[in-house]
Amino acid sequence: RAAVQLRKAHPALGVLVLSQYVEERYATELLAGSSGGVGYLLKDRVAEVREFVDAVVRVAEGGTVLDPEVVAQLLGRSRKQDVLAxxxxxxxxxxxxxxxxxxxxxxxxxxxxxxxxxxxxxxxxxxxxxxxxxxxxxxxxxxxxxxxxx
Missing domain, CATH: 1.10.10.10 (Winged helix-like DNA-binding domain superfamily/Winged helix DNA-binding domain)
Known part of the structure; x- marks a missing residue:
């Protein structure tokens, strides 16, 4: 929630979320309308310091970093909604x-x-x-x- 509020108040601010699990609602809000400088990683999947530092640098430079599990859950959710659409x-x-x-x-x-x-x-x-x-x-x-x- 804090990341979403920070991003709304300061759209140019780079935000990298480290979470225990994927919270689809907040992930969607964080990524919505974002042109970059945002990331969402799962804590237990950040295995090496080098990977984490690389993610921080990419977000700071305006890039986007997403854990594959975040992508999988968000795509799964949109497929479910497409069925009812x-x-x-x-x-x-x-x-x-x-x-x-x-x-x-x-x-x-x-x-x-x-x-x-x-x-x-x-x-x-x-x-x-x-x-x-x-x-x-x-x-x-x-x-x-x-x-x-x-």
């Missing part, structure tokens, strides 16, 4: 209500549509999320888990 606004509404535990009939009543329309939206959600029919998986639960993880 393919849904129409109405499909998102249906999925929101599914996540609240609503039945198809309850969803239809709330959205003032027919049960058939809800079933069609749910089928489209399953298709767009890549959830094919299976005897071993419950697609409705998997759709809600995808929604909650995004």
């Amino acid at each position: 393919g849904l129409t606004p109405r499909e998102r509404e249906v999925l929101d209500l599914m996540a609240e535990g609503r039945t198809n009939s309850a969803i239809a009543r709330q959205l003032v549509v027919s049960d058939g329309a809800v079933e069609k939206h749910i089928s489209n959600i399953f298709l767009k999320l890549g959830l094919s029919q299976s005897d071993e998986d419950h697609r409705r639960v998997l759709a809600v888990l995808t929604y909650l993880n995004s």
Whole structure:
């Protein structure tokens, strides 16, 4: 949080964060709109003093230094969001209500549509999320888990 506040108050200030773990929200805020002079490294992965000094110098010179794990987590997060971005606004509404535990009939009543329309939206959600029919998986639960993880 301090790094984000410093960066907002002094955009030209080089900031290198050493963290125990990746805090996606702060990493995203720190990197957003940054043209350089910023870094985010995990403490336990900085093995050599020479690597650390090199990172400090690069940030001081206006460069960017990111731990590979930070990159992997941020890219993973954007891929999850991309999956839901393919849904129409109405499909998102249906999925929101599914996540609240609503039945198809309850969803239809709330959205003032027919049960058939809800079933069609749910089928489209399953298709767009890549959830094919299976005897071993419950697609409705998997759709809600995808929604909650995004």
